[in-house]
Amino acid sequence: MASLARGAASLSRIGISTAKTPIQLIHRRGLAGAADHHGPPKVDCWKDPMSPSKWKEEHFVIVSLAGWGLLIFGGYKFFSGGKDKKEKELVKATN
Numbered sequence: 001m002a003s004l005a006r007g008a009a010s011l012s013r014i015g016i017s018t019a020k021t022p023i024q025l026i027h028r029r030g031l032a033g034a035a036d037h038h039g040p041p042k043v044d045c046w047k048d049p050m051s052p053s054k055w056k057e058e059h060f061v062i063v064s065l066a067g068w069g070l071l072i073f074g075g076y077k078f079f080s081g082g083k084d085k086k087e088k089e090l091v092k093a094t095n
Contacts, residue, residue, distance in 0.1 A: 040054065042054060042055060042056040042057070043055065043056070044056060044059060045059035045060070045062075045063055
């Protein structure tokens, strides 16, 4: 703490424009406010599956992408008939 005060004092005496390393003396943590919680705490998606607004952001993204993938794949299988050509050829060959 004392070194930070000395660094700030030396900057105020020298002046920011004439200092050789003005930014290196003061360490600023721009957006490092992750420890400050604003609002209700977030939970894992399996602890409260019926309220997505309470989920952690990472869990929401994973569940959303998995849901969209299942929807697109299911739609593809539904509209394409759901059977492969190999299955049709095997049925013809056995008859």
